[in-house]
Amino acid sequence: MSAKKSKKKYATANPDSVVRESRRLWYLRGDPFHKDVFHEVGPELLRALAAELGLPKGSYDVRSNQAGPALLGEITLHGEWAYVLLGGTDFGVLYRRVSGRLDSTGGPNHWLPWDRLTTAALADAVRGLAPQTGEQAEEGKTAP
Numbered sequence: 001m002s003a004k005k006s007k008k009k010y011a012t013a014n015p016d017s018v019v020r021e022s023r024r025l026w027y028l029r030g031d032p033f034h035k036d037v038f039h040e041v042g043p044e045l046l047r048a049l050a051a052e053l054g055l056p057k058g059s060y061d062v063r064s065n066q067a068g069p070a071l072l073g074e075i076t077l078h079g080e081w082a083y084v085l086l087g088g089t090d091f092g093v094l095y096r097r098v099s100g101r102l103d104s105t106g107g108p109n110h111w112l113p114w115d116r117l118t119t120a121a122l123a124d125a126v127r128g129l130a131p132q133t134g135e136q137a138e139e140g141k142t143a144p
Contacts, residue, residue, distance in 0.1 A: 015045040016118045019086060023114065026072050035072055039064050042075035042086050045119060052123040053130075055079050061101065078104070082126050093117055097129040 018041040026034035046062045060079035067073035067088075074087030078101055085094040092113040098106035112125050 015041050015048060019045050020114055020117050023072060023086075023088075032069070035066070038072060038086075039066055039075065046075060046077040046084060046086070048119045049084065049122055049126070050077060050079070052119055053079075053082065053127060055082075081131050082129060084122070084126060090114075093122060095122070095126050095129070097131075 019038060022034040022037040022041065025031065026038060043062045043064055050060050050062070060077055060082075063076045063078070065073050065076070072088040074085055076086075077084040078098070080100055081097055083094075083096050083098045083104065083106055087094070092111040095110050095112065096106045096108060098104070107129070110125065110129070112122055
């Protein structure tokens with residue numbers, strides 16, 4: 001199967017499973033095709049995450065850094081209060097609270113294991129870091 005046809009096959013699949021599988025296969029084989037798929041589908045997953053979190057368009061960035069040939073690279077969602085990184089670590093998906101889009105270090109790192117990666121599971125985890133405000137804090141709810 002050609003690389004072009006294989007990428008089309010991934011286009012109809014669930015982004016969560018494509019990101020997990022392309023990352024796994026890249027580490028097993030070092031095949032640049034799987035790195036390309038990771039960087040095509042990963043941003044889709046993070047945009048879906050932003051929608052699931054209710055982040056307004058323009059309040060976050062999704063960036064892709066392909067790095068060099070020996071590395072998978074990373075894909076980042078950086079919002080006003082959330083920072084999420086899909087990348088080459090075995091720990092899983094990194095997420096942490098930040099204080100604006102200029103803050104890249106933020107609070108402590110949290111990890112969602114790769115085998116638990118779904119948009120819904122990641123949204124639940126990241127939502128737990130959301131800032132609390134007035135009435136929402138009294139009711140124990142988080143924003144947004």
